[in-house]
Amino acid sequence: MNLKLFLNLIINYGILTMTCLRNLFCKKQFILLFFILIASPLSFAKEALPVAENPEIEKRMIILSEELRCLVCQNESLAGSRSDFAKDIRREIREQLLANKSDKEITDFLVARYGDFVLYRPPVRTNTMILWFGPFAFLLVGGVLLFFFLKKRRKSLQEVPLTNEQLKQAENLLKESSDGDNK
């Protein structure tokens, strides 16, 4: 059993225990569910194995295509998409890997045909500056605004010292209330 499955089991079992603690009458179901939970990850474990002839290539292909955008279904990676387009590109990547091309050669090949848009992490260029540095610019502007706002606010909230008369009045009030408590 690998680590992921083990953790999965622990979490599932934990959730079950928590729900069962609330309801003390589910002993039977508890035992049953425990076995189901142990059995189910084990039975699913085999399905996830890659079916390619060359697992090494397949692994590299998936790592590479996870960094690439599917142009047909734009919120999916080429690794995750089931579109025909993604299938074709995966085949292309597989073939190029078999031909001993490096990862960079393959991404360059795709960028030359589909543009920087296929990359989830586009290179820093003049037209991608906003993308890369925009958030930091906004953070900076926000930070400066916050700084001045807090400064202004602090000024308006500055404590005004009490006059002697007010102090006496406050002391009297405190005395009265503590006297009242003792009675």
Added chain:
Amino acid sequence: MMRYLLPLIAFVILAAFLLVGLNLNPRKIPSPLIGKPAPVFNLQQLHEPENVFKSKDNLGKVWLLNVWASWCASCRDEHPLLVQLAKANVVPIYGLNYKDKRNLAIQWLDQLGDPYTKSIMDPEGRVGIEYGVYGVPETYVIDKSGVIQYKQIGPVTVDVLEKTILPLVKELQG
């Protein structure tokens, strides 16, 4: 006064950005191939499988490469316009039948008319990858020296044809 004006200004700016964003088409991705030599290919012809079409043979003339398939719905939309364009005899249109079956493609052309000077087959979509095809139909304008000058992603419309493609073809034919 500023108290009320600032949020209003901020809102207007945000609204303007969102409005522009709504009108952008996320499918239109500028092709890096424009201004670059069109990838060279040799492919089987659709009607005469024994003959191979070489894209190099088209050097010296301006031509359109239309990528289509019988399974593609918007190809059906643009098809009458292509037939019309072919009749006008302004520019040769070469049809790249993309990831399709020969009999289906021929049947399609028999039914809807064949606007293509020549039809070629790319059953596995390999030439499609070379051309950066990701959404059929796509149409490329290729000049005399074999350079891609324009790429239309999605169906060719009357508007695009009259305002962009035809003037460009005329200019390139010079």
